Amino acid sequence: xxKLIDFSKKYNGEKDFAVKNIFLEADKGVTCILGLNGAGxxxxxxxxxxxxxxxxxxxxxxxxxxxxxxxxxxxxxALLTLGYIPEISDLPEKLYVSEYLFLYAKMRGLSNxxxxxxxxxxxxxxxxxxxxxxxISSLSKGFKQRLMFSLSLISNPENLVYDESVNGLDxxxxxxxxxxxxxxxxxxxxxxxxxxxxxxxSLADKIYILHKGRILVSGTEQEILLKTNSENIEDAFIKLxxxxx
Numbered sequence: 001x002x003k004l005i006d007f008s009k010k011y012n013g014e015k016d017f018a019v020k021n022i023f024l025e026a027d028k029g030v031t032c033i034l035g036l037n038g039a040g041x042x043x044x045x046x047x048x049x050x051x052x053x054x055x056x057x058x059x060x061x062x063x064x065x066x067x068x069x070x071x072x073x074x075x076x077x078a079l080l081t082l083g084y085i086p087e088i089s090d091l092p093e094k095l096y097v098s099e100y101l102f103l104y105a106k107m108r109g110l111s112n113x114x115x116x117x118x119x120x121x122x123x124x125x126x127x128x129x130x131x132x133x134x135x136i137s138s139l140s141k142g143f144k145q146r147l148m149f150s151l152s153l154i155s156n157p158e159n160l161v162y163d164e165s166v167n168g169l170d171x172x173x174x175x176x177x178x179x180x181x182x183x184x185x186x187x188x189x190x191x192x193x194x195x196x197x198x199x200x201x202s203l204a205d206k207i208y209i210l211h212k213g214r215i216l217v218s219g220t221e222q223e224i225l226l227k228t229n230s231e232n233i234e235d236a237f238i239k240l241x242x243x244x245x
Contacts, residue, residue, distance in 0.1 A: 002026040007057035019213040029205035040213040041193040083152030087163040093137035108155040142173040
């Protein structure tokens with residue numbers, strides 16, 4: 001589970017808060033943060049991933065035993081519960097795929113036995129058997145993204161956070177991405193940030209609409225449609241954001 005409790009973030013030198021007074025809870029299934037570029041989605045995601053700290057409030061991540069860890073106060077333990085794909089991924093191009101998976105798994109503290117077991121599952125789930133012997137530099141955009149998914153899953157974390165993870169993928173790759181996310185979310189907490197309405201409609205069990213650093217509404221798609229008297233999530237989003245709430 002992922003919890004943000006009254007989370008606010010103001011960057012040094014900035015007059016206004018990037019995000020303010022955010023309460024968010026993501027449990028097993030897919031939770032989507034929907035917002036335009038610049039709404040504050042990446043600020044939330046990077047804070048969850050421990051890339052920066054709250055100006056105020058707390059970020060809590062739970063493990064398989066339902067123990068919660070504060071990202072600011074217990075960063076190492078908290079991040080062991082997390083698999084993360086940033087919006088822009090920086091892969092070591094000179095390494096082979098199998099080599100990097102092994103090194104990454106060791107950095108996450110996996111034993112040889114755990115690595116063998118988890119790698120077999122990840123290779124199957126992410127369909128990367130054909131690229132294990134290839135250099136990362138030779139991979140297509142789609143396979144690089146599959147590798148990133150593999151890395152996020154290799155240590156079998158409870159929580160998965162993906163920031164605009166379909167950027168640059170073609171339609172066929174996006175369909176594969178959705179299928180993988182649906183499969184993963186049956187057992188894990190998946191938090192996905194996106195500005196693509198179709199992603200939300202296809203994947204989300206719960207939605208948070210973020211605009212100008214604030215949560216405007218949250219709930220299932222049907223709950224949001226009822227709250228906004230809308231026929232679809234696109235109409236609801238337009239109504240909410242055009243009102244400038």
